Amino acid sequence: MSKQKADLLQGTLDLLILKALNSGPTHGYGVGQRIMQMAEEMLKIEEGSLYPALYRVEEKGWTKSKWGVSENNRRARFYELTSAGRKQLNAEEENWRLFVIAIDKVLCTA
DSSP: OOOOOOOOOTTOHHHHHHHHHTTOOEEHHHHHHHHHHHTTTSOOOOHHHHHHHHHHHHHTTSEEEEEEEOTTSOEEEEEEEOHHHHHHHHHHHHHHHHHHHHHHHHHTOO
16 A cells, blocks of 8 residues: 655644654754654655744744754754643644544544
8 A cells, every 4th residue: 555645734733843852852854754754754844844833833932942963963953842842732632633533523424
């Protein structure tokens, strides 16, 4: 069975970023890679969407960043969740579960 790539619903990228950072700090490229791995390569986040979203969640106080050196010895900005980010992740996960249940009910209605 071939895997299709899914398009993201508007507003889900912040949730995916928070979830990716829940397993520990990483640089921007690493966030995109984690999302792709967790989605078993069914999602790919383009840089033009990822980096503005990373800046947005940092502005909201859900992440913080600092400059460091990546595994390939390049300067990179590393992101990590804040306590507010963990709280937001929990709330977003619950909202997402309710959303999925509601959509499933609509789709399963004859």
